[in-house]
Amino acid sequence: MFGFTAFRKHLKEFAVFFVLIIICLSMLAYSGSQSETFKPKKAGMDLLSLCQRGIAYTGGFFTGTVNSIAELHTLRKEYQELTKQMEEYQFMEKNYLELFRENQQLKRQLGYLEEGEIEKISATILGGKTNNLFSSIIINQGENKGIRKNMPVIAYSSEFPCLVGKVVEVSGHSSIIKPLTDRSLYIPARLQKLRYEGLVRGSGAEMDSPLTMNYISKRMKNDIAEGDIVVTSGNNDIYPENIYIGTVSGISAKEYESSLELELQPFVDFHRLKYVFVLKVTGEPDEK
C-alpha cells in the first residue's frame, strides 16, 4: 500500500516534469519558426518591464537627486558656454541649410534616388541581461511607438551617431536590443576614408570587447592604419549608411586567409549608455 502511494506520488511529479519539458520544447520549436515576437513572451516582457520601470525610476530618482546637488554649481558655467555655442550653431545651421538645399538640387539634377526618411524614436534603458549566457539591453519603448523587430539602434557619442545594436524582441511597451558586440550580429561596414567594405561582427563575450571586421582584401593592408574609422555601409535593409561603428585598433593577416582581419574598438560606451534612439526607416526592414 505504502509502495503504491509513494509510486503514485512520484508519478505525479514525473508527469508534471514531462508536461513542463514539453511546454519548454514546444515554445523553443515554435518561437524559432516565428518572425514576430512570441505572444506569451510579449505579455511576459510587458509585465516584467513594468516592474523594471519601477525599479529603474526609483533608482533614477535617488541617484538623480544626489547627482543634481553636485551638478548645480556647474550648471551656470555650462549655461554661459552653451549660449555662446548656440550663437555659433545658429550661424552654422544657416550655412548648413543652404548647403542642404544645394545638395538636394544637385541630387535631383543627377537623378539620384531619394533616400528613405529616418525617424528617431528616443528610449531610455531599463536594464540588461539577467545571466551570462546572452547579452541584451532592455528599453522602455515598444510597439506603442512603432518599434519593430530588426530596427537599428543608435546613441550619440561626441555628436556622432554610433551603432548600439538592433531590436530583436518587441512587446507593447518595451523592446530588447541585441548589442553590436554579440557574435550573431553581422553588420555590413566600410572604412570611412578608404571606402573598403567588409563585415563587422562582435566577439560575444563582453560588451566592451573588440569587434572584428572581415572580408577586406590583403592587398589593402598598407593603406589601412590604426585609428581609421569604420561606419555602416548601408548594404542591407537593416542598417542605414554612415553610422559610426568603431575605430581600427589592430590589423592581422593570416597566411592561410585571403582577407584581412581588423580589430575594432566600438565607438559606443555601454557603461555610460542611458538613452538610445531606435531608427525607423521608411520602407520597413526585412524580418530576418
Add this chain to the structure above:
Amino acid sequence: MRNKLLISIILVLVLILIQSTVLHYISPDMILPDLSMIVVLLYASRKGVMEGQVLGFISGLAEDFLTVSPPGFNALIKTILGFMAGILKNKLIFDPVLFPVLFIFLATLLKYMLAYVTAYVFLDSDSFSSLFNNRQLLEILLNSLLAPLVYFLLKHSKLIPTDIWSSQK
C-alpha cells in the same frame, strides 16, 4: 507549504529583476551570479521535486521574457535543474558551508552543459559562445562562493528547514 513556494517564486522574480536592473546600472558588462538559480536549487534540494521543477520553470521563463534567449531556453534548463535538485531531498547531509558550495559548483557546471546542448539543438551556432569561457568559469566560482550566504538567508527566513539532516516530511 504553498505559501512558502509562493514566497520563493516572488523572491526568485525579484532577484531576476534586480539582476537585470540594479546590477546593470553598476556595470552592464558585469559577470552576474545566478542568484535565482541558487535559490531554486537550494529550495528544491530541501523541498523536493515538485517544488523544484515548478520554481525552476517559473524562474527560467521570467529570464526568457527579459533576454534575447528564445522562450523556453532558460525555462528548460532551470526545470531540469530544479527537478534534479529535488531528487536529492532526503539523500544529503546539509552542511551549511560545504554542501552549498559543492552543490552549486556542480549545478552551475551542469547548467552550462545543458545550455550548450540546448543551444546546439535549437539555436544557430553563432548565438552561443564557447562552452566554459572565462566569464562562465568566473560565474561558477561566484555562484559557489555566494551559495553559503544564500543558504544561510533562506534558512533564517524559514523558507527551507533549519535542521542539518534533510526533512523526512
